[in-house]
Amino acid sequence: MAASGQVANFRLPPLPTIGEIIKLFNLRAQRQLSQNFLLDLKLTDKIVRQAGKLQGAYVCEVGPGPGGITRRILNAGVAELLLIEKDPRFIPGLQMLSEAAPGRVRIALGDILRYKLDEAFPNHLVKNWEDDPPDIHIIGNLPFSVSTPLIIKWLENVSNRDGPFRYGRTQMILTFQKEIGETILFLLQRLTAGTGHKQRSRLSILSQYLCKVQSCFEIPGRAFVPKPEVDASVVRFIPLVQPKIEQPFKLVEKVVQSVFQFRRKHCHKGVRILFPEAQRLEKAEQMLMLADVDPTLPPTRLSMQHFKSLCDVYRKMCDEDPNLFAYSYRDELREKRKRERIKFEKTDEIDL
Numbered sequence: 001m002a003a004s005g006q007v008a009n010f011r012l013p014p015l016p017t018i019g020e021i022i023k024l025f026n027l028r029a030q031r032q033l034s035q036n037f038l039l040d041l042k043l044t045d046k047i048v049r050q051a052g053k054l055q056g057a058y059v060c061e062v063g064p065g066p067g068g069i070t071r072r073i074l075n076a077g078v079a080e081l082l083l084i085e086k087d088p089r090f091i092p093g094l095q096m097l098s099e100a101a102p103g104r105v106r107i108a109l110g111d112i113l114r115y116k117l118d119e120a121f122p123n124h125l126v127k128n129w130e131d132d133p134p135d136i137h138i139i140g141n142l143p144f145s146v147s148t149p150l151i152i153k154w155l156e157n158v159s160n161r162d163g164p165f166r167y168g169r170t171q172m173i174l175t176f177q178k179e180i181g182e183t184i185l186f187l188l189q190r191l192t193a194g195t196g197h198k199q200r201s202r203l204s205i206l207s208q209y210l211c212k213v214q215s216c217f218e219i220p221g222r223a224f225v226p227k228p229e230v231d232a233s234v235v236r237f238i239p240l241v242q243p244k245i246e247q248p249f250k251l252v253e254k255v256v257q258s259v260f261q262f263r264r265k266h267c268h269k270g271v272r273i274l275f276p277e278a279q280r281l282e283k284a285e286q287m288l289m290l291a292d293v294d295p296t297l298p299p300t301r302l303s304m305q306h307f308k309s310l311c312d313v314y315r316k317m318c319d320e321d322p323n324l325f326a327y328s329y330r331d332e333l334r335e336k337r338k339r340e341r342i343k344f345e346k347t348d349e350i351d352l
């Protein structure tokens with residue numbers, strides 16, 4: 001770790017602009033890696049400021065690309081910055097930054113979905129879950145193509161207190177496609193006022209049962225190069241000391257996903273697919289009754305309390321029937337279709 005005096009006075013020396021870096025290394029954006037760069041210094045600065053005071057902090061940046069956000073993080077005087085980038089074309093430009101901030105930058109060429117953040121920071125940073133968050137921050141203008149699986153993976157990490165949350169309630173400042181940001185942020189209070197919302201989905205429940213989520217600001221699509229079709233939202237995630245649903249992540253995910261499977265229908269339709277066909281109606285009715293949830297409500301009108309009750313009751317049912325949790329509606333459907341196809345082919349042969 002760098003000495004604190006060095007950190008306090010740190011300022012990057014003059015460097016080529018991000019636009020010049022892009023030209024110098026011929027970094028044409030690749031659509032398959034969701035590359036849309038932010039060149040506007042005011043915006044990159046604004047994103048980094050959302051993380052609060054970063055002097056002496058440890059930061060992981062996801063997908064630094066040509067390094068616009070990276071420079072602002074370094075100028076904030078961080079102790080160490082871990083960069084995880086999948087595209088090797090960016091490495092020479094990032095190395096230039098690393099040389100300009102000696103001993104502060106670690107560059108990892110790899111896929112953030114596979115990168116293990118459990119051991120990424122020094123052990124002395126570990127805090128108790130109940131304490132204030134550790135001085136570790138995750139920042140990223142996320143590649144749109146991986147943002148949903150990535151946030152689901154990190155939410156599971158929050159639930160298990162592993163990955164980057166082995167150190168405590170690590171905070172994240174993440175830039176998403178606006179539609180995904182709106183889904184995550186959909187405010188539960190509005191529901192209690194009785195208004196359903198089309199954006200309400202699995203992501204809003206999974207994010208908000210585990211984290212305090214806050215909207216920071218929006219970025220118009222035209223601020224990116226090349227310009228994407230949609231705007232972006234910057235969202236802050238702070239893991240909650242006490243999750244709003246106290247059940248294993250996989251169980252909550254299964255219940256929430258099933259309920260939202262038929263988002264325009266009554267919620268009992270989604271609850272039914274948690275159970276094998278033979279017991280479906282009876283068990284779904286029992287689950288909704290025990291959870292005190294009106295079966296005719298659409299999924300978008302269910303509150304966090306409803307989901308908590310549904311998960312708690314489903315957990316009890318799984319404890320009583322050890323095969324229940326492993327049951328998969330999709331697998332049953334696939335098997336059924338296969339059997340029907342074989343039956344149909346056989347009938348066809350007879351007809352011939």
Ligand code: SAM
Pocket residue numbers: 033034035036037038039062063064065066067068069084085086087090110111112113141142143144146
């Ligand atoms: N941070 C830069 C900025 O704001 O200008 C670039 C952001 S761009 C939306 C997303 C970046 O993530 C690209 O640099 C891309 O190569 C990188 N990327 C894409 N998929 C990735 C993955 N699975 N793991 C790590 N980086 C990835």
